[in-house]
Amino acid sequence: MRTSLVCTLAAGSAMAASASSGVVSGQVADDQGRPVGGATLILSNPVSGYRQRVRSDAKGGFTFQNVPFNTYHLDTRAAGLLPGHLDVDVHSQLPLVVAVALKPEGAVVAVEENLRLVEDHPSTHLDIDKSAIERTPAAVQSRAMESILLATPGFIADENGRFHFRGSHGQMTYVVDGIPVSDQMHATFSNSMDPSQVESMEVITGGISAEYGGKPVVVVNLTTKSGLGAANGFEGEASFGAARFQTFEAGFNARGGSASFGWFVSGAASESDRFLDPVNFENLHNHGKTGRAFSRFDWILGSADTLRFSVSGGRTDRQVANLTSQQAQGQDQRASTSDANASLAWTHLFSAAQSLDASLFYRTSRAELKPTTALAEGFTDSGHPDFPYWARQDRSLDNLGLMASFTQRWGKENLLKVGVQHIAFPLQERFDFAITDDTVFPDPTDRMHPYTPSGGGHIFHFDAGLRPTLTSAFVQNDIHLGAFFLALGLRHDAYTVAEISDNQLQPRIGLSYRVDATGTVLRASYDRLMILREHENLALSLSQQAWDLGPQAGTPRQPLRPEHQDSFSYGVEQQLGRAGRVMVEYWEKHSRNAGDNAQFLNTGVLFPVGADRGLFRGMNLRVDLVPVNGWSGYASLGKTRAIFQAPLVGGLQLEAPEAAPGERFLIDHDQKLSVQVGIAYEHEGFTAQVIGRYDSGLVASDPGEVRGNPDYAFGAAYVHQDSEGTWRIKPRTTWDLSLSQAWKLATGKRLTVGVDLLNATDEKGLYNFLSTFGGTHVIPPRTLAARVKWTF
Numbered sequence: 001m002r003t004s005l006v007c008t009l010a011a012g013s014a015m016a017a018s019a020s021s022g023v024v025s026g027q028v029a030d031d032q033g034r035p036v037g038g039a040t041l042i043l044s045n046p047v048s049g050y051r052q053r054v055r056s057d058a059k060g061g062f063t064f065q066n067v068p069f070n071t072y073h074l075d076t077r078a079a080g081l082l083p084g085h086l087d088v089d090v091h092s093q094l095p096l097v098v099a100v101a102l103k104p105e106g107a108v109v110a111v112e113e114n115l116r117l118v119e120d121h122p123s124t125h126l127d128i129d130k131s132a133i134e135r136t137p138a139a140v141q142s143r144a145m146e147s148i149l150l151a152t153p154g155f156i157a158d159e160n161g162r163f164h165f166r167g168s169h170g171q172m173t174y175v176v177d178g179i180p181v182s183d184q185m186h187a188t189f190s191n192s193m194d195p196s197q198v199e200s201m202e203v204i205t206g207g208i209s210a211e212y213g214g215k216p217v218v219v220v221n222l223t224t225k226s227g228l229g230a231a232n233g234f235e236g237e238a239s240f241g242a243a244r245f246q247t248f249e250a251g252f253n254a255r256g257g258s259a260s261f262g263w264f265v266s267g268a269a270s271e272s273d274r275f276l277d278p279v280n281f282e283n284l285h286n287h288g289k290t291g292r293a294f295s296r297f298d299w300i301l302g303s304a305d306t307l308r309f310s311v312s313g314g315r316t317d318r319q320v321a322n323l324t325s326q327q328a329q330g331q332d333q334r335a336s337t338s339d340a341n342a343s344l345a346w347t348h349l350f351s352a353a354q355s356l357d358a359s360l361f362y363r364t365s366r367a368e369l370k371p372t373t374a375l376a377e378g379f380t381d382s383g384h385p386d387f388p389y390w391a392r393q394d395r396s397l398d399n400l401g402l403m404a405s406f407t408q409r410w411g412k413e414n415l416l417k418v419g420v421q422h423i424a425f426p427l428q429e430r431f432d433f434a435i436t437d438d439t440v441f442p443d444p445t446d447r448m449h450p451y452t453p454s455g456g457g458h459i460f461h462f463d464a465g466l467r468p469t470l471t472s473a474f475v476q477n478d479i480h481l482g483a484f485f486l487a488l489g490l491r492h493d494a495y496t497v498a499e500i501s502d503n504q505l506q507p508r509i510g511l512s513y514r515v516d517a518t519g520t521v522l523r524a525s526y527d528r529l530m531i532l533r534e535h536e537n538l539a540l541s542l543s544q545q546a547w548d549l550g551p552q553a554g555t556p557r558q559p560l561r562p563e564h565q566d567s568f569s570y571g572v573e574q575q576l577g578r579a580g581r582v583m584v585e586y587w588e589k590h591s592r593n594a595g596d597n598a599q600f601l602n603t604g605v606l607f608p609v610g611a612d613r614g615l616f617r618g619m620n621l622r623v624d625l626v627p628v629n630g631w632s633g634y635a636s637l638g639k640t641r642a643i644f645q646a647p648l649v650g651g652l653q654l655e656a657p658e659a660a661p662g663e664r665f666l667i668d669h670d671q672k673l674s675v676q677v678g679i680a681y682e683h684e685g686f687t688a689q690v691i692g693r694y695d696s697g698l699v700a701s702d703p704g705e706v707r708g709n710p711d712y713a714f715g716a717a718y719v720h721q722d723s724e725g726t727w728r729i730k731p732r733t734t735w736d737l738s739l740s741q742a743w744k745l746a747t748g749k750r751l752t753v754g755v756d757l758l759n760a761t762d763e764k765g766l767y768n769f770l771s772t773f774g775g776t777h778v779i780p781p782r783t784l785a786a787r788v789k790w791t792f
Contacts, residue, residue, distance in 0.1 A: 020068065020093075020175060020178050020222070020223050021067055021069065021093065021177075022069065022090040022091075022092055022096055023066075023096065024043060024064040024074070025061070025062065026061075026097050026098040026099055027062070028076060028078065028102065029099070029100070031102070036102060037056055037057060037060060038055060039056040039077065039081075039100075040055055041055070041056065041062050041075070041076050043064050043067065043074050043088065044075070045070050045071065045127065045129070047581065047624050047626060048127035048129040049132050050068065050129040050200055052064050054229075063259075068200035068201075068202065068223040069221070070090060070091075070200070070202070071088070071089050071116065072087070072088045073086070073087060074086040074088050076100045081102035081104055082103045084102050086100065092407060093407065094349075094352065094407055094415075095352050115578055117575045117578075117581045117626065118521050118573050118574070119573075121207075121478075121487070121510075122485055122510025122511055122512040123510060123523075124205050124207055124523070124587075124620075126153070126205075126622065127202050128148060128201045128203065130225075133148055134196075135687060135738065135740070137757075138756065138785070139245075139247050139758060139780070140241070140247060140249050141196070141239070141251065142192075142194045142195070142270060142290075142292065143192045145185075145193050146162070146186065148195060149203060150676060152165070153621060153622045153636040153637060154205065154620045154638030154674070155674070156674050156695065157674075159276075159767040159768060159774060159775075159777035160186055160187055160188050160277050162188075164668075166205060166218070166640065167614070167618070168589075168595070168616070168669065170215070171215040171216075171217035171218070171531050171563070172217060172219070172220065173212060173213075173214045173216050174220050175221045175222065176222045177308065177345070178357070178403075179310075179343045179361045180214055180401070181341075182399075182532065182535075183339075183365060183535070183536070184536055187318075188276065188335075189337065189536055189606065191290060191314030191315065191339055192290075192292075194251070194268050194292045194294060196253050196266050197225060197294045197296075197312075198222055198224060199223045199224060199226070200222075200223050201220055201221065201222045202220070203221075204218065204220075205218050206567065206571075206585070206587060207508070208529065210474040210475060210490055210491040210506070211489075211491075213421065213474075213493050215532055217565070217567075224264070225253070225255060226255070226262050226298055227256050227262030227263045227264045228257050228261070228262030229259060229262070230255055230257050230262065233256055234254070235256070235792065236252065236253055236792055237253055237254075237789055238789070239252070240788055240789075241785060242787075244783040244784055244785070245783070247270070247272035247273070247274070249787075250270075251267065251269070252267055252268075253265065253267075257298070260300040261297075262297070263297050263298075264296045265293070265294070267292065269289070269290070270289065270291075271288065272288060275287060275318050276288065276318065277767060278777065279322075279776050279778070280711070280714060280778060281764060281781075282327075283321075284324070285319045285322040285327060285331070285332070286318075286322075287318065288317065288318030288319060289316070289317055290316040290318075291315055292314035293312060293314070294310070295310065295312065296309070296310045303349075304349045304350075305346065306347045307344070308344070308347075309344050309345075310343045311342045313339060314338065314339055315336070315338040315339075316338070317336045318334070319333070320333035320334065324710055324711050325387065325711050326386075330385040332372040332385065334370040335367070336367070336368045337365065337368075339363065339366075340363070341361070342362050343361035343362070344360050344361075345357065345359035354407070355406070355407045356405075356407075357419075358402075359402070359403050360401070361401050362401075364397075364398045364399075366394075366395070366396045367394075368393060368395075369391060369605060371386050371390055371391065371392050372384075377457065377458065379453060379457035379459075382452075384436040386436060387437055388437030388440050389436065389601055390434045390436050391432065391600065393430065393432075393605060394430045395427065396427065397426075397535050397536060398426045399424075400424045400426070401423035401424070402421070403419060404420055406419070414478060416476070416477045418474065418475045418476075419473070419474055420472065420474075421470070421472040421473075422469070422472070423469070423470045424467060424469045425466075426465070427535055427536075427538065429462065429538075429540055431463075431537070431540055432459055432461050432462070433451075433459070433600075434452075435448065436452075436453065438452050438453055441455070442454075447549060447551075462540050464540075466539045466542070467497075468497035469495070469497075470494070470532065472492065472494070473491070474492070475490050476489040476508075483516070484512070484514075485511070486510070487509070487510035488508075489507070489508035489509070490505070490508070491505075491506040491508065492505050497538070499559070500542075500560075502530070503530075504564060506527075506528040506529060507528055508526075508527050509527075510526075511525070519577075520575070521573045523573070525567075525568070526566070526567070526568055528564075528565070529566075530562050530565075531563040531564075532562050533560055533562060533595060533608045533650075537605065538608055540652065541608050541650040541651055541652070542557070542559070542560055543557070560593075560608065560610050563595045563610070565591040565614075566591075567587070567589045568588045570587075571583060571585035571586070572584055578626070579626065580626050581623075582622070582624075583620075583622045584621050585620045586617075586618075589616040590614070592613060594611045594612075595610055596608075596609050596669075597773055599771075599774055599775045609648050609650040609651035610648065611646065612645045612662075613645035614642075614643065615641075615642075616642050616643070618640040618641055620636075620637065620639075621636070621638075622636050630681050630683040632681075632682075633679040635675070635676070635677045635678075636674075637673070638675075639672060641666075642669035644666075644667045645662065646662065646663045646664075646665070647661045666699045668698045668700070668768060668772075670698065670699050671695060672696045672697075673696040674695050675694040676693045676694075677692045678690070685741055685742035685752075687739070687740045687754075688739050689737070689738040690736070692733065692735050692736075693733065693734045694732070695729075697730055698728065698729050700727045700766075700770060701772075702727050703719050706770065712770065715766060715770070715776060718765060719766070729766050729769060730766075732766075734758075734763065734765075734779065735759070735760045736758050736759065736760065737760050738756045739754060740754030740755075741754075748792075749791060749792050750791040752790075753788050754786070756785040757782070757784055757785075758782065759782050762782035764778070764779070764781070765778070765779045766778055
C-alpha cells in the first residue's frame with residue numbers, strides 16, 4: 001500500500017518538471033507508517049540561498065515544483081514528532097520520490113543533521129538563487145543580469161554589460177528552461193534578459209555536458225519562475241526605481257495556478273540619460289529606453305504528460321554615445337534593437353525512470369543603426385555631422401530549432417541522456433558606410449580613399465543574407481561508482497554556412513572523487529568544444545567585399561570557421577565545517593580559429609573575427625560562507641592569461657593587422673587579477689550588503705597613438721605599462737553599498753524600500769582604452785539609486 005502511494009505521487013507530480021528543473025515529491029509518515037498531514041517541509045540550499053516551503057496534505061503527500069538542478073537539504077517538522085533531515089540531489093527532470101519518516105518526541109534515537117555543502121559533480125559551476133539576484137545592487141534592476149554573473153570566478157568586467165570569461169568573449173550560451181539561446185544578449189546587440197523572471201541560475205564554466213552546444217565556453221542554465229502549485233493561488237509584485245542621470249524604472253511580475261496549471265508573467269521598462277558606458281567622462285548623447293515582457297504557462301496533462309509554453313519580447317531605443325568632437329558637430333546617431341521569442345516543450349513520462357522531452361523554439365531579432373542624416377553617392381562635404389564615419393545598418397537574425405531527448409535513470413543515482421538537435425539561423429544584413437573626414441585616408445593610392453569626400457564620395461554598400469544550420473546528436477552518461485563520479489559525454493556537431501562546412505566529434509569527460517571524512521571533492525574534466533561564430537554581422541565578416549577594403553585586397557578571403565577548443569580543468573573543493581566551502585581551480589584552453597569581436601568605432605556594431613590560434617590559462621578561487629546569525633558572504637578571484645596567434649581573419653578590417661602571421665600577442669581578455677567580495681546581513685526584513693570589486697586592468701593600447709587628440713587624451717592618465725612592458729588599464733576598485741527594509745502588511749502583503757550606492761568611492765576608471773576589439777569606455781561614476789517594491 002505504501003509503495004503504491006509513493007509511485008502514484010511520483011507519476012502525478014513529476015510532470016511539473018522542465019528540461020532544467022525537477023520535482024521532489026513523497027510522503028511524510030510516522031514510525032508506524034501512518035501519514036502525517038500538516039507537516040512543514042523546507043527544501044533549501046544554504047550556499048545558493050534557494051528555499052521553498054510546502055505543507056503535507058491530509059495523506060502526508062507533498063510536492064516541490066520547478067526545483068532547479070542542485071543539491072538540497074530537506075527539513076521536516078510536525079507537531080509531536082522529532083524533526084527529519086535528508087539530503088536530496090536534483091539533477092534530472094525525472095521524478096525524485098523521497099519517503100520522510102518521523103520519530104515521536106521522546107524516542108531514544110540519535111538525530112544527526114548532515115549538512116552537505118559540496119557537490120560531487122565533476123563540473124565547475126556556480127549556483128545563484130533569486131534571493132541573491134534580487135539584492136544585487138544596480139541602477140536598473142531589470143538590466144542587472146551581467147552584474148549578477150560577475151560574481152562567478154574568472155569573469156572580467158567589460159563595457160556595456162559585456163564580460164570576458166576564461167580568456168574568451170561572447171562565447172556563451174543561455175539555456176532558458178532547456179531552450180538554448182546563443183545570440184549575444186548584451187545591450188549593444190540585443191535586449192538584456194530581465195533577472196526578475198529567473199528562479200535560479202547555474203553558471204557552468206568547466207565540465208560542460210554533451211547536451212550543450214553552440215557557444216558552450218560558458219553555459220548559463222536558467223530556470224524561470226512558474227505558477228504551478230502557487231501557495232495562495234495568486235501572488236505578485238510591482239516595483240519602481242529611480243537613480244542618477246534621470247534614470248527611472250518600473251516593473252511587475254505575477255503568478256498563479258493550481259496543482260495542474262500554472263502561469264507566470266513579468267514586465268519591466270526603464271530609461272536613462274546614461275544608458276550605456278560612454279566613451280568619455282562627459283557622458284555625451286547617451287539617452288536610451290528599453291522594455292521587456294516574459295510569460296510562461298505550464299499544463300500537467302494527466303499522469304504522464306506536461307506542456308510548457310513561453311513567450312517573451314523586448315525593445316531598446318538609444319542614442320549612440322558621442323566623442324567630444326562628434327558632439328560639437330551635432331552628430332545624432334540612433335540605434336534600436338528588438339526581439340521576440342516563443343517555445344513549446346512537451347515531456348512524456350514512460351515511468352518514474354524514463355522520460356522523453358521534445359521542444360520547438362523560435363527567436364527573431366533585429367538591429368538598426370540610424371545616421372544623423374542621409375548621405376548621397378558622390379558627396380563632397382567633409383563637414384557632415386556624422387564624423388569621421390557615416391554608417392547605416394539594418395540586420396535581422398532568427399533562430400528556428402527543434403530538439404528531442406530521452407532520459408533514463410538506472411541504478412540508484414545514475415543517469416543516461418541521449419538527444420538530437422537542429423537549429424537554423426537565417427540572417428539578413430544591410431550595412432552602408434562612408435568616410436566623412438578627409439584626414440583619415442588622405443592618400444589617393446589607398447583603397448579606402450574613394451570613400452572620402454576628396455576621393456569621389458563613394459558609399460560602401462553591403463546587402464546579403466545567409467542561413468547557417470547546426471545539426472547535433474549527443475549522449476551523456478553520469479555514473480556514480482562509490483566515492484567516484486564519472487561524467488561521460490560525446491557530442492557531434494555538423495555546421496554549415498555559405499561555403500564553410502565543419503563538423504566535430506566532441507568527447508566531454510569529467511571525474512570527481514569524494515572524501516566523506518573530510519568533506520573534500522577532487523575533480524578534473526576535459527571538454528572538446530566546437531564553438532560557433534557570432535551570427536550577428538557574420539555575412540559581412542565572411543564576404544570578399546569586406547576583405548577587399550583592407551590591404552589584403554585581391555587575395556582570396558580566408559574562411560572564418562568555428563572555433564575548435566580543447567579545455568582542461570583541475571580543482572579541489574573543501575567544505576569548511578558548517579560555515580561554508582572553498583574551491584580552487586586551474587584551467588587551460590587551446591584553440592584553433594580562436595574567436596573574438598572587433599568593434600566599428602564606438603557604435604556598438606561588432607564584427608566577428610578569428611585568430612589562427614588561442615592559448616588561455618588561469619586560476620580561480622571561490623569562497624562561500626553560509627548564513628550564520630544573519631551574516632553571509634562570498635569571495636571570487638580569477639587570474640587569466642589570454643594569447644592570440646596571428647593572422648586575424650573576418651571582421652571589417654580597414655587597416656593592416658598589427659601582428660605578422662605566426663606572431664603571438666596578448667589580447668584584451670588578459671588580466672592578472674580580478675576579485676569580487678560580497679558581505680550581506682539579513683534580519684527581520686532588514687538587509688545590508690557590501691560588494692567590492694578589484695580589477696588589475698585589461699590590456700590596452702599605447703596612449704602615445706592619440707597624443708594631442710582631445711577625444712582620447714583624457715584616457716592617458718588611466719593607462720600604464722606593467723613590469724612586462726605591456727600597456728594596461730590602471731587597477732581600479734569599486735564599492736557598492738545596499739540597504740533595504742521590508743515591512744509585513746495585512747493579509748500577506750509586503751512593502752520593501754531600498755537604496756543602493758554604486759561606486760561609493762567615485763573612483764574614475766576605464767574598462768578599456770583604444771582596444772581593437774572593444775574601443776574606449778569609462779566605468780560608471782558614483783550613483784545613488786532608490787527603489788520601492790510592493791509584494792501582494
